[in-house]
Structure formats: C-alpha cells, structure tokens
Amino acid sequence: MNFINPTAVRPLFEGADWEFSTIQKIHTAVERVALGELGLDVYPNQIEVISTEQMLDAYSSVGMPLFYKHWSFGKQFARHEGLYRAGMQGLAYEIVINSNPCISYIMEENTATMQTLVIAHAAFGHNHFFKNNYVFRQWTDADGILDYLEFAKGFISRCEEKYGEAQVERLLDSAHALMTHGVHRYPRRRHADLRSEEKRARERREYEEQIFNDLWRTVPGKPGAKTDKSSEERRRALLQLPQENILYFLEKSAPLLAPWQREILRIVRQIAQYFYPQGQTKVMNEGCATFVHYKIMNRLHQKGLLTDGAMVEFLKSHTNVVFQPEFDDPRYSGINPYALGFAMMSDIERICLDPTAEDEFWFPEIAGCGDPMEVLRDCWANYRDESFVLQYLSPRLIRQFGLFHVVDDANEPHMRVDAIHDERGYKRIQRALAKQYDPAWLLPDIQVVDVDLHGDRKLILHHRALDRVLLDEQDAKLTLQHLADLWGYDVLLREIDPGSDSVLKEHAATPRPGLLSPPL
Amino acid sequence: MHIIDRRLNPGGKSLANRQRFIRRAKSLIRKAVHESTADRSIKDADEAGEISLPAQGVHEPSFRRGRGGGVRDYLLPGNKEYVEGDTLPRPPSGGGGSGSEGSPDGEGQDDFRFALSRDEFVDLFLEDLELPDLAKRRVVDTEAMTWSRAGYSVTGSPANLALMRTVRNGMARRIALRRPKTEELVRLRADIAALAEDDPKRVELEEELDRKLRRVQLIPYIDPLDVRYKRFEAHPKPVAQAVMFCLMDVSGSMTEHMKDLAKRFYVLLYIFLRRKYKHVEVVFIRHTHQAQEVDEDTFFHSPETGGTVVSTALEEMRRVVSERYSPDSWNIYAAQASDGDNTASDNERTADLLTKAILPICQYYAYLEVGRDSEHFPPGFIRRDSDLWQTYSEICRSGAPMAMRKVNHRRDIFPVFRELFARKQAPAGADSA
Numbered sequence: 001m002n003f004i005n006p007t008a009v010r011p012l013f014e015g016a017d018w019e020f021s022t023i024q025k026i027h028t029a030v031e032r033v034a035l036g037e038l039g040l041d042v043y044p045n046q047i048e049v050i051s052t053e054q055m056l057d058a059y060s061s062v063g064m065p066l067f068y069k070h071w072s073f074g075k076q077f078a079r080h081e082g083l084y085r086a087g088m089q090g091l092a093y094e095i096v097i098n099s100n101p102c103i104s105y106i107m108e109e110n111t112a113t114m115q116t117l118v119i120a121h122a123a124f125g126h127n128h129f130f131k132n133n134y135v136f137r138q139w140t141d142a143d144g145i146l147d148y149l150e151f152a153k154g155f156i157s158r159c160e161e162k163y164g165e166a167q168v169e170r171l172l173d174s175a176h177a178l179m180t181h182g183v184h185r186y187p188r189r190r191h192a193d194l195r196s197e198e199k200r201a202r203e204r205r206e207y208e209e210q211i212f213n214d215l216w217r218t219v220p221g222k223p224g225a226k227t228d229k230s231s232e233e234r235r236r237a238l239l240q241l242p243q244e245n246i247l248y249f250l251e252k253s254a255p256l257l258a259p260w261q262r263e264i265l266r267i268v269r270q271i272a273q274y275f276y277p278q279g280q281t282k283v284m285n286e287g288c289a290t291f292v293h294y295k296i297m298n299r300l301h302q303k304g305l306l307t308d309g310a311m312v313e314f315l316k317s318h319t320n321v322v323f324q325p326e327f328d329d330p331r332y333s334g335i336n337p338y339a340l341g342f343a344m345m346s347d348i349e350r351i352c353l354d355p356t357a358e359d360e361f362w363f364p365e366i367a368g369c370g371d372p373m374e375v376l377r378d379c380w381a382n383y384r385d386e387s388f389v390l391q392y393l394s395p396r397l398i399r400q401f402g403l404f405h406v407v408d409d410a411n412e413p414h415m416r417v418d419a420i421h422d423e424r425g426y427k428r429i430q431r432a433l434a435k436q437y438d439p440a441w442l443l444p445d446i447q448v449v450d451v452d453l454h455g456d457r458k459l460i461l462h463h464r465a466l467d468r469v470l471l472d473e474q475d476a477k478l479t480l481q482h483l484a485d486l487w488g489y490d491v492l493l494r495e496i497d498p499g500s501d502s503v504l505k506e507h508a509a510t511p512r513p514g515l516l517s518p519p520l
Numbered sequence: 521m522h523i524i525d526r527r528l529n530p531g532g533k534s535l536a537n538r539q540r541f542i543r544r545a546k547s548l549i550r551k552a553v554h555e556s557t558a559d560r561s562i563k564d565a566d567e568a569g570e571i572s573l574p575a576q577g578v579h580e581p582s583f584r585r586g587r588g589g590g591v592r593d594y595l596l597p598g599n600k601e602y603v604e605g606d607t608l609p610r611p612p613s614g615g616g617g618s619g620s621e622g623s624p625d626g627e628g629q630d631d632f633r634f635a636l637s638r639d640e641f642v643d644l645f646l647e648d649l650e651l652p653d654l655a656k657r658r659v660v661d662t663e664a665m666t667w668s669r670a671g672y673s674v675t676g677s678p679a680n681l682a683l684m685r686t687v688r689n690g691m692a693r694r695i696a697l698r699r700p701k702t703e704e705l706v707r708l709r710a711d712i713a714a715l716a717e718d719d720p721k722r723v724e725l726e727e728e729l730d731r732k733l734r735r736v737q738l739i740p741y742i743d744p745l746d747v748r749y750k751r752f753e754a755h756p757k758p759v760a761q762a763v764m765f766c767l768m769d770v771s772g773s774m775t776e777h778m779k780d781l782a783k784r785f786y787v788l789l790y791i792f793l794r795r796k797y798k799h800v801e802v803v804f805i806r807h808t809h810q811a812q813e814v815d816e817d818t819f820f821h822s823p824e825t826g827g828t829v830v831s832t833a834l835e836e837m838r839r840v841v842s843e844r845y846s847p848d849s850w851n852i853y854a855a856q857a858s859d860g861d862n863t864a865s866d867n868e869r870t871a872d873l874l875t876k877a878i879l880p881i882c883q884y885y886a887y888l889e890v891g892r893d894s895e896h897f898p899p900g901f902i903r904r905d906s907d908l909w910q911t912y913s914e915i916c917r918s919g920a921p922m923a924m925r926k927v928n929h930r931r932d933i934f935p936v937f938r939e940l941f942a943r944k945q946a947p948a949g950a951d952s953a
Contacts, residue, residue, distance in 0.1 A: 020523055027521050048524045057533040074541030075571055075578055077534040082635050101522070108527055169540070173580075180582050326598020335597060390942040408592045408609065414607035433595045446585055463583075469590035471583055478581035 009304040022324040023047065026116045027123070029168050031105070033299045034124040038196075038292065039373055042127040043102040043142065047119065050105045056081055057201055062275070065103065068156040068267075070172050084394035096122035098278075100142040104237045113310040117317065120296040125289025132381045133275040133284070138187070145274060154268040159260050163365050170515050171261055174482035175247065175268040180268040181446055182247030183276045185439065218270065237454070239255045242462075246483065247272070249448045254439075256488035256516040265486070267381060280439050283385040287341015292455040293378070294342070326399065335433075344388070348375055358395060385437035393433060395426045405432045445473055446493070446516060457489040464498045471495065484509035542640060545578050549636070577866025594767055640797050659774045665754045689746035698806050699739040700732040704861075708732065761799035763845045764790060765834045767852040770806040770824045771858050778890040782857030783820055784933045785888050789855050792941065797851065807833035809863070813840060818830075830908060834873040847881040854878065855886045860906025867911045879920045887912050887924040888942060 012029055013022050027047065034040045050058070060077035061067035085494070093114055097103040104122040130136050141148075175182075177330055236242075236343045243249040248270040253260045266375040275515045278285070297314050306314070324339035325331040351359045352375055355367035366375050377387060405428060419425035419432065432479050450460045461483075463471060475491065484491040486509055495505040539563075542549060636644075672682055708729050715722045766786050770780070786802075793800045801950035805811055808826030811833040837854065845852060862870065879885060889909055905913070909924070916922050925936045 024521070027523075027602065044572075045523065046522045046524065048526045051527045054526060054529065054533070060534050060537065069536050069540065070884070071537060071540035071544045072580055074534060074537035077538055078541060078635070093578060106524075110822065146639070165540075169544075177581050178583075180584075228653075294840070324597055327596035328598065332598075337597070401594060401597040403597055404599040404602055406594045408594070410589045415604045416608055417604055417606040417608065418593070420602060422606055423603070425604060429595070432593055435593075436595055444585055446583055465590065467591040469585045469592065472586040475581040475584055479583050482581070512522050 004024075011307045011310070012116070012300070012305045012309060013112040013310075015114070018112040019114055022112060023049075023115060027111070027119055029300060029305050030116065030120050030124060030296055033296045034120070034128075034292065037299065038295060039377060040124055040128040041131060043100045043125055043131050045123045045127065046101040046103045047123060048103060048105050049108055051108050052084075055095070055107055056084065058095050059092075063097065064149055065097065065146070065212045065437065066155045068172075069160075070175060070176070073155065077198040084348055094122045096126045097145075098126075098136060098140055098142055098274075101146050102127040102130065102142075102352065113306070113312065114317070116300070116306070116310070117293055117297060117314055120293035120465075121289045124296065125287060128292065129281070129285050129288045129380055133277070133384075134282060135280055135384050139277050140274050151270070155267065156264060159264065163335045168264070169262055170485075172268070174486050175265050177482040178246050178250075178486075179268055179272045180374055180443055182245060182272040183267075184245050184248065184273065184361070185276075190367065197228065197379035203328065206423050221465055224475065232406075234451065239451065241451075242449045243267070244445070244447045245494075246446065246461075250483075253451075253453075254487050257486065258516075260412070261516075277384075279442075280384045280386070282439070283341040283344075283437065284339040284380065284383060284388050285341075286337045287345050288376075288380050290322060290338050290342040291345040325483070327401070335436075343400070344392055344394075344511045345376060345379075347394050348372060348392060350381065351394065356396070363392075364395060376517060386434045386439075389428055389437060391432040393430045395421075398426055398429050403429050405429055412461070412483075441466065444469075459483075459487050459489065459491045460494045461491070463493060465495050465504055466498065468497055468504065470505055471507075473507075480507050480509040481512070484516045485510040487511065541578070542636075542644075546644070548578070554596075557576070557831040559737075569610055584920060595756050602707070602842045626917070638947045655743060658811065665756055667754055669750045670751050670753035673751040674748065676751065678897055680752070682748045682750045685748040686742065686746050689748065690742045693743060693746060694739065694741070695741050699738055699741075704734070705729070705732060760797050760847070761801075762793050762797040762851040762853060763801045763803060764793055765803050765805060765837050765840075765857040766819065767805050767837065767854060768819065769806070769808070769830070769833075769858040769861070770819075771828045771861070772825050773828070773861055774890075778857075778859055779820055781890040781927055781930060782888060784930060784939065785857065785886075785927070786855060788934065788937045789853065789886070792937075793853060801845075803837075805833050805836050807836070810838035828861045828863060829866045830856075830858065831866050831869045834870065838873070838877050841881060852882050853884050853886075854882055855888065857888045857890055858908055859891070860889045860908045862907045862911075864907060867907055870908070871911050871915060875915055875918075875920065879915070879922060880922060885922040887922065888936075889924065889926045891926060891928040 009275075012025050013437040016028075027045065034042070056077060058065070059080045060073045060265075062073075067073065093107060093110055095105045102123065104118070104127075106122075112119060117372055130140075130142060136142075158169060239249075239253055241249075247265050250257070251265040251269065254262075257265070259372050285434055296308065297311070301308075301311045309370075322336070322339045322342045324336045325333075351367050352369050352372035355363075360367045369375065379392065383391065398421045402421055405418045405425070406415050407413040407418045419428035421429065437438070444515075445464045445466065447463045447464075448459065451457060465471075480493050481493055490511075491509045493507040494503050495507075497504050574701055608656060672685055686753065708725060711723060711886075712725050712729065715725070764786075766782075768774070768782055770779075792801065802816070803813060804814050804816055806819055806824065807828075809829045809832065810826070813836060816823075833856070841847065841852065887908075889906065909926075912922070912924050916924055923940050925940065927933055927936055
C-alpha cells in the first residue's frame with residue numbers, strides 16, 4: 001500500500017521558473033513513475049538544454065546534433081526561421097534522438113511544467129519506444145549513429161576539399177533525390193563467405209562430374225537460344241536484380257562512379273535507412289510518448305508533486321497536442337498521429353480494465369485482462385502503425401472519430417463513400433486506415449529490373465503503379481535525370497499496371513556531363 | 521542521467537548551409553531582392569526582409585505519386601451525414617479548398633518565403649558596385665574602441681595571466697640561480713640511503729643535501745618577479761561618416777511617376793552609402809522657385825506649386841553644409857532629380873554655384889533627369905536636351921566628380937545605378953543581367 005500524506009509531500013516546483021537542480025529533481029520523480037510503475041525500459045538519458053536558435057539549427061539538420069553540409073538544410077533553416085519569426089509556427093518543445101544514450105533537447109524557454117512534460121514525453125516515452133520497438137531494433141543502431149554521423153560529416157567535408165564543393169553538391173543532390181528509394185525494406189540475404197562459396201562450387205562440380213554423360217553432347221537441339229536466356233538470368237542474379245534499393249544498386253553496380261562517390265551514396269543510404277523506421281511508426285511512437293506523459297503527469301499530480309496550476313497548464317497543452325480537427329474543418333490536415341495514437345492506447349487501457357460486450361467480441365484476448373501496461377508494452381515492442389491499426393482500432397474509436405472511407409476512382413464520375421463507422425464498415429475502415437500507414441503503399445514501388453552491362457548499359461526500371469496511380473510527371477523527370485547522372489548511361493522508367501502488366505507510361509533520361517569522369 | 525547546458529555553444533551552426541543555399545539560389549534571390557525594394561521607404565530600404573522565391577527554383581525532386589488519375593482512397597474523421605454508398609462530387613482539381621481533398625503531403629506549389637539578413641540583402645543588392653573616389657574620406661568621430669593584444673605587462677588582473685610566459689620566466693630564473701631540481705634531491709637521498717651508517721662519504725653527502733635544501737627554500741619555484749600578464753591596448757576605431765543630399769524639383773511639372781523614379785534612385789544610393797559608411801545622414805531639399813529642407817514624407821508627398829529655380833536648391837545645400845556638415849569631417853554625396861526644367865535666366869548661376877561651391881566639397885554628384893513613362897514624339901521630332909542637361913553636360917565634360925543620366929521607366933533605374941557605380945576594372949556589362 002502506497003499511502004501518501006499530501007501535506008508531507010512538497011511539489012517539485014512552484015511557478016514557471018526552473019534551474020538545473022529542478023530538472024534533476026523532475027527527472028528523478030518521472031523516472032520513479034516510468035520505471036517503477038509503468039515498467040518502461042529505457043536507454044540512459046542525456047538531457048541538453050538549448051536555445052531557440054539552436055532548436056532552429058536542429059530542425060534544419062533533421063534533428064540530428066551533427067550532420068554534413070548541404071544547401072537543402074539551409075533551405076529548411078530559412079523556411080523554419082521565416083515561419084517562426086513571422087509567428088506562424090511555434091517551435092517544438094523538444095527533439096529526441098534515437099541514440100544510446102538517448103539525447104533529448106529541451107528548450108530554455110519552456111516553463112517548469114513544460115520541462116516535466118517534455119522529460120516524460122521524450123526522455124521516457126520516445127526513449128522506451130526506440131529501445132523496444134522491433135522496427136527500430138531491426139534497422140537502427142542506436143549505439144553507433146552519432147559516431148557514424150561524425151564519420152559522414154568528416155568524410156564529406158574531406159571530399160569537398162579534395163574534389164570541390166560543386167562536385168560533392170551535385171552528387172548529394174542526386175543522392176537526396178533518390179533517398180526515398182535508398183532503403184532496404186526487408187532484411188537482406190547474408191552473403192556466404194568465400195570458404196563456403198568455394199565449398200559449394202566444389203560440390204557442384206563433383207555432382208556435375210558424377211552425372212556426366214558424354215551422350216548428352218550428341219543430342220540435337222537449339223542450344224543457342226537456351227544459353228542466351230540463362231545467361232540473361234545469370235546476369236540479373238549477379239546484379240541482384242530486381243532491386244528496389246536504387247541507391248544500393250548504384251553504389252554496388254554503377255560503372256562510372258569513383259570510390260569516394262560510392263561512399264557518399266552509401267552514407268546517404270545509411271542515413272535514409274536510419275530514418276526509415278520513424279516513418280512507419282509515427283502513430284505508435286507519438287502515441288506511446290503521449291500516453292506515457294499523460295500517465296506520468298497524472299500520477300505526479302496524484303502524488304502531490306505537481307501543483308494544480310501546473311496540472312492545468314499541462315492539460316491545456318496536452319489537449320492541443322491531441323486535437324483532431326474534422327475533415328471539413330479548415331485546420332484539417334490529415335489524421336493527427338498524436339491524437340490517433342493516444343486515443344488507441346487509452347482505448348486499449350479501457351478494454352483491458354472495463355470492456356464492453358463489443359470489446360469482448362472484437363478483442364477476446366485482451367478484454368478484461370486487467371493489466372493494460374503489459375498489453376501496451378507488448379504493442380510498443382511488436383507492432384508498427386499499419387499492423388497496430390489493423391489489430392487494435394476498435395469500433396468504439398471508429399465511431400468516436402466518425403471515420404469514413406472515400407474512394408475516388410478516376411474512371412467514375414463521382415467519389416464514393418465506401419464505408420462508414422457502422423457494423424458493416426468497421427473491418428473495411430480498419431483496413432483502409434492501415435493501408436495509409438503501409439510504407440509499401442505510401443511510396444511508389446520502383447525497382448531496377450534489368451541492365452546489360454556488356455551491351456548498351458541502359459538501365460531499366462519498373463514502377464508498378466498500384467491502383468493505376470502514376471508518378472508525378474515533373475518530379476519523376478527530374479529525379480530520373482539525377483538517376484541517369486549517377487548511372488552514367490541512358491535510363492528508362494516504365495510505369496506498369498500490375499494487373500495487366502501493360503505499360504502505362506515511359507520516361508527516359510540521358511546523363512548530363514560533369515558529374516562523372518567520362519568513360520575511357 | 522546527464523544534463524548538459526548547450527546554450528553557450530557557438531551558434532550559427534547552420535550558417536554554412538545557409539550560405540550554400542543562398543549561393544545556390546543566387547540568381548533567383550537577386551531578382552526577388554530587386555523587386556522587394558520597390559515598396560520600402562528610403563531609410564529602411566536596407567533592413568533585413570522577407571523575400572519570396574518561386575518554388576520551382578529550389579525544388580528537391582523525388583519519386584512520388586502524382587495527383588490525378590487512378591484509384592485513390594481517403595480516410596477522414598468527422599463524418600456527419602454520409603452513409604455507405606453516397607456519392608460526392610469531386611473537389612475542383614488543384615484547389616485544396618474543400619477539406620475532404622485531404623492532400624496527403626500538404627506539399628503545395630506555394631512560393632518559398634524566407635528572410636534575408638541585412639548583410640545578405642545588401643550584398644546581393646550591390647554586388648560588383650563600388651563607390652567612386654573614396655580618397656577624400658576622412659576619419660572622424662572615434663566613437664568605437666577596440667581592444668587588441670599588445671605584449672605583456674607585470675601588472676594585470678588574474679584573468680589575463682600569461683601562463684606560458686610566467687612559467688618560462690620562472691624556469692629561466694631557476695636555471696640561472698641553479699635551484700636544485702627535484703630529481704637531484706631524490707637521487708641524493710637514495711645515494712645516502714644506499715651508504716652504510718658510518719661511511720665517511722655519507723656525512724659529506726648529507727651536508728650537500730642540506731645545502732641544496734636550503735637553496736630550494738631560498739629560491740622559490742615561481743617568484744612574483746616571473747609573473748606576466750597579457751596586455752591589452754585600446755585602439756580607437758575609425759568611423760567614417762557620410763551625408764547624402766537629395767535634391768528634387770517639386771514644381772508642378774514633376775509628376776508622381778517622376779517622383780517615384782527619383783525616390784527609387786535615392787533608395788539605391790542610400791543603401792549603397794550605408795554599406796560603405798557607418799553613419800549616413802540624409803538631407804532632403806526640395807525646390808520650386810525657392811528651396812527648403814524638409815523631412816522625407818513631405819519631400820515625396822506634399823504637393824507644391826511654383827516656378828523652377830535650381831540654384832536655390834544648391835544655395836540651400838551650401839547653407840546646410842556650412843551649418844552642419846563640415847566638408848573636413850563629412851563625406852558629402854548629392855543626388856539631384858529633376859525633369860530638366862529651369863528658368864532660363866538661372867542656368868548660368870546654377871553652373872557657377874555648382875562648379876565653385878558644390879562640386880569641390882562633394883565626393884560625387886549625380887544628376888538624374890526623369891522623364892515621362894511613355895514619351896511619344898511625332899516622327900521627325902528631334903527632342904531637344906533640357907536646359908539643365910545642357911548646362912550640366914558642359915560641367916561634366918570638364919572632368920568634375922559628377923555623373924548624369926536620363927531615366928524614363930522604373931526598370932531603367934537599377935541598370936543606370938549600376939552603370940554609375942560599376943567597379944571600373946570589371947569588364948563592362950559582364951554581370952548586368
């Protein structure tokens with residue numbers, strides 16, 4: 001029994017001011033709730049206090065403390081600075097980095113309440129998610145990222161000294177254009193090492209010797225055609241085609257790139273890969289952090305560690321964060337991941353503790369189980385947005401949000417409401433919403449399918465146009481141009497209807513001179 | 521848990537990226553800068569400001585799905601009246617007016633807006649321009665002091681202690697006075713310990729040790745004599761100042777359009793001077809048949825009628841100069857705008873005043889003759905040069921620090937200005953796009 005006499009406990013702070021000892025005290029109190037009562041498992045925390053300008057700096061280098069130099073980051077900075085100075089955009093209260101130790105930046109302007117909120121949100125909520133979620137565990141290396149960025153920054157600036165800023169900038173422009181298609185979406189097959197490779201080759205030879213029969217040589221046929229085809233297949237297999245990671249393919253196979261250019265492509269690719277999980281777990285990540293800060297703040301208030309005034313301040317900002325405007329609201333700009341994530345997680349808690357008959361039917365395995373934190377920790381560890389929505393978006397929540405699904409087929413004269421929040425629609429709504437978070441659906445599916453390195457070296461890519469949605473023509477042209485520049489020979493992109501395999505559209509590009517050293 | 525205070529870290533981490541961005545978008549930004557100066561007042565013409573670039577110029581492309589065609593689905597919150605199977609009209613393409621469009625990325629084709637700092641603004645604005653004849657520039661008004669290192673001193677505050685120098689002095693002194701080193705003492709003690717109790721050599725060594733220890737006590741490791749401090753000296757920082765005289769004819773014949781042209785020219789000149797001089801003051805003198813010093817607003821906007829006697833303005837300028845701006849301590853620039861009319865009888869006096877009184881004290885005198893926007897003359901009509909133009913041409917030919925140009929349209933202002941101040945050694949017309 002945890003009996004606390006409210007008069008005996010002094011609040012962590014009063015008023016808005018804070019100093020470093022306050023932060024320390026807040027962290028200790030939050031940690032006690034997070035680890036002791038919520039059972040979170042986090043990387044060690046490192047909390048850094050920064051100023052507004054530094055926050056703007058961090059914005060422009062995708063939140064990382066160090067990054068290589070490129071004009072596009074300057075553009076980001078200029079944009080954010082402009083918006084901020086014009087008062088059109090507030091700054092984030094915090095930025096948190098998926099590294100070990102987990103670095104959270106907090107702004108010096110925040111009030112003590114906001115610092116508490118931020119520490120609970122970032123240093124425990126996000127931190128727990130980074131450490132435990134399977135996508136992050138699989139794809140990112142929290143221990144090494146800062147060192148890698150340090151290396152990347154140094155390497156790129158050495159290249160700038162050696163080969164000129166303009167050369168490096170052109171290369172980075174091209175690499176950035178292909179960054180969205182520079183990630184491995186599935187773990188790659190590990191290459192066998194040389195010894196086992198040799199062993200397999202020997203076994204294969206032995207087998208061929210065993211079954212050798214000179215008679216086969218005398219069998220008439222058309223060997224020419226056959227060997228052609230097999231050599232084509234062999235060629236593709238050697239180049240690991242089809243390949244959806246375009247940057248990886250270029251790094252390994254582009255004929256004219258210099259070694260330093262390959263290394264820079266690799267850097268861009270590695271960084272894209274590092275950020276890849278964040279795109280798939282927006283709802284869960286923010287939901288987790290929001291849910292955790294909400295629990296912690298309430299618990300601190302219960303214990304008498306937060307004053308009522310601080311609690312009201314917190315609730316105001318929390319409410320802003322989880323606000324979901326409706327579709328016909330001028331403020332609407334898509335589904336708010338904070339709102340959806342927080343609502344779903346609170347809903348899971350409710351289902352665990354106080355299920356209705358409907359919940360029992362939909363979620364028999366967790367309804368009324370009594371331990372919501374256990375269920376949530378399991379969710380945070382083993383789901384990403386797509387699977388989480390598919391699994392846990394409850395009918396009650398669908399009704400509460402008033403979700404409905406609209407299909408817009410270009411062949412039909414009107415858009416059609418396909419499903420709404422009713423008995424017939426729940427499953428379909430779940431599926432449709434999950435689809436919106438599926439990275440395979442979000443990004444166009446583009447693959448390198450063929451190239452004849454001994455022939456004209458023309459690179460052929462296919463875009464399988466899901467639902468017959470074509471690429472944005474202007475952008476596709478520009479991006480393909482960048483691809484051609486890196487490849488060094490002609491490039492052809494076919495947009496293909498996956499249903500009928502018919503070609504819907506073709507784009508072609510020829511390399512511009514200047515980026516690559518010309519072939520001998 | 522660690523708390524680190526990063527606020528003291530050097531700022532401007534993004535500066536390099538910003539410079540790259542500006543270099544990248546230079547031609548676009550330059551254009552935007554010139555456009556944005558049109559609607560500013562003279563005094564704040566060179567303030568930092570927001571400019572907007574066309575989005576395409578700094579676009580970063582990627583493979584992404586297009587906007588139209590195919591089957592799309594939207595999942596939206598806040599259903600009120602729709603039931604399954606309802607049909608909705610498509611929102612007008614391109615316009616995100618209706619919320620149900622639900623643009624997934626919000627990446628519009630809006631212009632890219634951002635703010636340039638004052639220095640960036642002016643640098644771009646005045647690239648490749650140079651003030652003519654800076655030779656007479658005087659150093660005045662030593663209002664700023666800078667501190668710079670000036671050797672060492674024997675007194676100072678502890679914060680300025682020159683550690684290296686102090687230790688070096690100490691070492692020199694210790695060597696000179698032969699202060700025994702610690703290693704020597706250690707070795708001596710070891711030697712003594714190694715010897716037997718009654719060895720005669722032992723007494724000798726012990727005496728030597730005593731002597732050395734006494735010496736160590738007498739000669740300190742660091743003596744107050746050794747201590748040195750970094751010395752700083754204050755240098756007065758020269759600050760040059762300039763005054764710019766705007767002279768304008770405001771008689772009835774000057775239209776709003778002409779005044780606008782003049783204003784633009786003054787704006788450019790002001791920005792340019794501000795870059796070269798820390799203090800720039802502006803004096804506005806308007807004239808009809810009589811001249812008067814006024815403030816900026818009156819200068820440009822208050823209507824006035826009367827004849828045109830240019831010499832009055834020059835007289836007024838001479839008066840202001842003698843009262844407030846001694847040519848010894850001020851760099852004086854003057855820009856005169858007029859439609860070229862002058863009372864015929866006044867031309868001689870004007871020329872006289874200009875050559876004798878004004879030009880000798882001026883760094884530079886610019887005369888801008890503004891014309892109507894669309895001046896059509898019947899074919900065969902030869903346009904006669906104005907009175908003032910004829911008068912000034914003669915003075916100009918004699919090699920005075922003076923320039924004169926005609927301007928009819930606002931698009932000519934900047935080229936004319938560039939022409940007047942273009943860096944002499946630069947190949948002509950190389951960069952005047």
